[in-house]
Amino acid sequence: MxxxxxxxxxxxxxxxxxxxxxxxxxxxxxxxxxxxxxxxxxxxFSPVELLLAALAGCAAVNVEEITGRRAEPTGFEVTAEGHKVRDESGGRMSDLRLLFEVAFPDGEAGDAARAVLPRTVRQTHDRICTVSRTVSLGTEVDYVVAGQD
Structure with a gap:
């Protein structure tokens, strides 16, 4: 902004x-x-696919930024997946999972990037990624109709 x-x-x-x-x-x-x-x-994209894209995108941006300081990745893919379910509480996604498939070049820089990758993914999950943290913490969403009190 x-x-x-x-x-x-x-x-x-x-x-x-x-x-x-x-x-x-x-x-x-x-x-x-x-x-x-x-x-x-x-x-x-469906709205659910956009949610998955937001999860993958937020995590990827953070992981790429931190590992990329050590070495440029030679491959970088994140798969976001889960199950769309409907139960007594309504429709929702469950069993959300992000799979990181990241490769770095041979050599000292690539070794350094590979070494920080697991910790970086954990930190992204635990405190850095705003999207997954919001989903995990269960933030309320207010639905408001304009002009209605």
Whole structure:
């Protein structure tokens, strides 16, 4: 978010806007103007897939930043997976899992990156990744209808 001295929102504030583009189709836009489409006739991500992407993306950014200080990865993939279930409490995801498949070049720098990878993944899970920490801690989500008290 670009700092604007007249913007009353704190630096911690984040938001996206979603608007309908057609029957069952929506576009999400962030403050920078990037967009993601959901639903519609073309292949797009489902909301659950976007949740998985957010988990994988947050973790990957953090892990890549820390290990990348030691060596540029030669391969870097994160698979986010889980089960979509419906039970007496409603629909939700369970058994969420992130699988990191990361490779580094041979040599001292690659060895250093490989050595910090497990600790970095643990730290990302335990305290760094905002997305997975929010899911794990079970933060409440308020649903509000504009103009309604």
């Amino acid at each position: 670009t700092a604007n001295p007249e913007d009353p929102r704190p630096d911690s504030f984040r938001s996206v806007r979603l608007h309908r583009t057609g029957p069952g189709a929506f576009r999400v836009t962030n403050d920078a103007g990037a967009t993601i489409d959901i639903g519609g006739d073309e292949p797009t």
